[in-house]
Structures are given as C-alpha cells and as structure tokens.
Amino acid sequence: MTRYYPVETSVLHSPAWFVPFDEFAQRVRAADVATVLDRFDPDGNVWVPQDTPAIRTPSAAIAYPELGRRREPGAEPERFRVRFSAIGLAPLYPADGADFDAGLGGVEFTAYPYDDGHPPAVGSEPRLVRLLPGVAFPYGPGIRTVYGVVVDAATRAPVANALVEAAGTTSRDGVGWLERTLTNVDGAFRLALRWEGEPVIGPPPVQIFSLTATERPGRTGALEVRLPTERDRRHVIEIVEQ
Structure with a gap:
C-alpha cells in the first residue's frame, strides 16, 4: 500500500x-x-x-x-x-x-x-x-473509436509507443478538442473520437478527421479518416522522415 x-x-x-x-x-x-x-x-x-x-x-x-x-x-x-x-x-x-x-x-x-x-x-x-x-482502455458505451496500426513507411515494421492524435474545434462554440493515444508493442492503436470532425456534404454525408502519428521530432505520419463510412476499417499510418 x-x-x-x-x-x-x-x-x-x-x-x-x-x-x-x-x-x-x-x-x-x-x-x-x-x-x-x-x-x-x-x-x-x-x-x-x-x-x-x-x-x-x-x-x-x-x-x-x-x-x-x-x-x-x-x-x-x-x-x-x-x-x-x-x-x-x-x-x-x-x-x-x-x-x-x-x-x-x-x-x-x-x-x-x-x-x-x-x-x-x-x-x-x-x-x-x-x-x-491504451489499446485495452475500457471506453464506455457509445464512445466512438477508430483503430489501426502505425508502421515505418520504408520497412513496414510496427512502431511501438507512437503518439497518435486527432484535433479540431466544435462547430457550435469553436472550442478546441484533442484526442490522444499511444500504440502498443505491436504498433496497434485505438483512438476515441468523441467530438465532431470536418463535415463534408454527401452523398453520403461524412465527417473527416485528420490523424497524426509521431515517433519522435522529425519522424511523423498522417492519415484522414472519414466517418461513419470508415469506422470499421483498419487504418494504417506510415511514419516517414520529415
């Protein structure tokens, strides 16, 4: 104790x-x-x-x-x-x-x-x-999440402990939001997206979220996720030297 x-x-x-x-x-x-x-x-x-x-x-x-x-x-x-x-x-x-x-x-x-x-x-x-x-975090009922893996763009090796982020602002009051997670030893991540993304008129209507992954300064990757159409997709973020 x-x-x-x-x-x-x-x-x-x-x-x-x-x-x-x-x-x-x-x-x-x-x-x-x-x-x-x-x-x-x-x-x-x-x-x-x-x-x-x-x-x-x-x-x-x-x-x-x-x-x-x-x-x-x-x-x-x-x-x-x-x-x-x-x-x-x-x-x-x-x-x-x-x-x-x-x-x-x-x-x-x-x-x-x-x-x-x-x-x-x-x-x-x-x-x-x-x-x-983390990947095994017990998100409550109704929490929207996306999942995937972070890999090295050249070797395709998984990147452990990479920082995965999504950020934006709410349309109603313009308040900024930030969601973050870390990959596990296999490079896997599961990220909550509780707020709204950038709306795009359909068909079908979707919201776009910009995800970034960081291994260290100068080693990053990015990916756009469209919801709800890509919610069940395994997303792959490739880390490259900037």
Whole structure:
C-alpha cells in the first residue's frame, strides 16, 4: 500500500514530484498508479532498478523524499528515471514541457546531493505525467473509436509507443478538442473520437478527421479518416522522415 506523507514535512527535499493525470477523464489520477525507480549507471551505461519506495502526498503527487541525501565529501549528482503504469492507460514520456520521443522509457530527473546543513543545489517543482488511453482502455458505451496500426513507411515494421492524435474545434462554440493515444508493442492503436470532425456534404454525408502519428521530432505520419463510412476499417499510418 502506498504510504501518505504531508507535503510540508516529507517532500521538502524530494528531487522530483510527479502528478499522474488521466487525460481521457481530465483529472488527476489519485490511485492505482504504479511506479518503478531506476538509477543510471554511467559505467555500464544502463538503467538499474532501485528498491527506493515512492510516497504519495495528500495532493496526489508522487515523490521520493530524501533521495540524494549523502554526507560523503565530493558526492556527485545522480540521474534517475521513473516508469509509470496503470491498467488500461499508457504513460506519455517525457513529462509536460519537452518534445515527445517514443524511445524514452521514463521521466528522467537529477538528484543533487544534500545534507542537514546544505540543501540541494537545484530545487524541484511538480511535473504532470499524462496517462493516455491504451489499446485495452475500457471506453464506455457509445464512445466512438477508430483503430489501426502505425508502421515505418520504408520497412513496414510496427512502431511501438507512437503518439497518435486527432484535433479540431466544435462547430457550435469553436472550442478546441484533442484526442490522444499511444500504440502498443505491436504498433496497434485505438483512438476515441468523441467530438465532431470536418463535415463534408454527401452523398453520403461524412465527417473527416485528420490523424497524426509521431515517433519522435522529425519522424511523423498522417492519415484522414472519414466517418461513419470508415469506422470499421483498419487504418494504417506510415511514419516517414520529415
């Protein structure tokens, strides 16, 4: 069971705070989110799992208090990353504020050494970690979805952990909307389209949705989906170098 600590006493010197956010429900995910902490070993150039437990604050932040507390002279900063998991959801790395890259395996941060007389050289702020619906996400009744696969245009190999998006504005009030998901290890995706697309007068009348897929900056693909006529089609988005 996750331990709870007050923010003002226990995470004063946590080198990182993370706030899991369920993007589909548009709310902070306060339960059923698991984390694994890894430390980077520069000698072996590998990430090594750690047994350091995370704590959850009353404000739903996940933190690692006292990580970096070292009294020995000449202690150096250490690199860490946190991997997130939740049933039906896929974590979007990195945390808010940096470009997406499908090759990232967690949210990285640096733990600066400190002791009772010397605080860490660099402070930290809470970082939002978005959890997107995965292929197995339990969409409720009546939620319109489309499915397919993201592949490399040259090799036809599936692209795992690619970010698939659709965006638009509502016709009634002009409010922008965004739907996102991540592909699984086989490159498969299932994307909700709860809002309206670009209307096209028929016959038959359809709505057009523009889907984009991103592997990393400079590696993207795009596809137009027409609904309802193509709702049951397996859509293929090809990733190309831009």
